[in-house]
Amino acid sequence: MLCLLLLIAPSSTVAAVKQPKCLACHAVHYKDKDSCTSCHRGNPETSRKTLAHSNMISSSHAAFAMPLAESVQRGKKLADRFACRRCHILDNKGTRLAANLDYLLQNSTTAKISTAIKVPALYMPDFALSQSDHDAIVTFILSAGLKAKPPQSEPPQVVYFTDWQADKQNVFVKKCGDCHKLLSAESGGLGTGTNGPALSALLTVFYPASYKDEQFWNLERLKKWLENPRKIRPVTTMRPVQLTAEEWNQLGRVLEVLPDRMLTDGD
8 A cells, every 4th residue: 555644744843934013903005015115115024113104115115125116117208308317326327416315215205306306496497396296306316216225435515605796797797597406516506586597517418418419518509509599499598698708718628518526427
């Protein structure tokens, strides 16, 4: 007679699957994910709500862990449209004029990121986003943080204390600053105007290709624009700007392509 033996290991040797305490209050979804914290962060080891929800990512932004999610892809398009990389590194590309957004997933909270966008800093544009677009951009920022490169000789962020007398002599302040403002690599924030677009990193590929026929800006195109803006764009409200040769050279130095250490193309 053939005997089949069923061997059952003692219960003490069977490793129990440790369930996150989140499931005491929340239903399971996205079972293929590692755990609740892979999308929501928080603390799955405690039943105390205030501790469990510490630094939690809400459902509005939780899709950051799924790079192909609609909100992530829409946030990516919005970040390109609003040219976040004029001043920031985002998804390993951009300039280092302001904070590296790829580090925010690890170093900040969604509440702080949201506030920074809704209440912009002094030289940051006010994007006036709808809540849906706002959530999409925050979600993309978090998603980009998942593949952020470790910092390597990251230049420090410099705080500039304005010398008002020196600023008055700057050609950008005199000729452009009433309508525009920008962050510059050498002089920090310049200009106070909000009627025209911010011009930070104007001469880089991270600034919108808005010259003509979706062309990027360069010094030659900028010179033609300043000589007669309506020849390039008939409906513009901008008037011609007359510059001496010395003023043009100074403006070029203010707007010129940033040093290599201030740029990254993702390589």
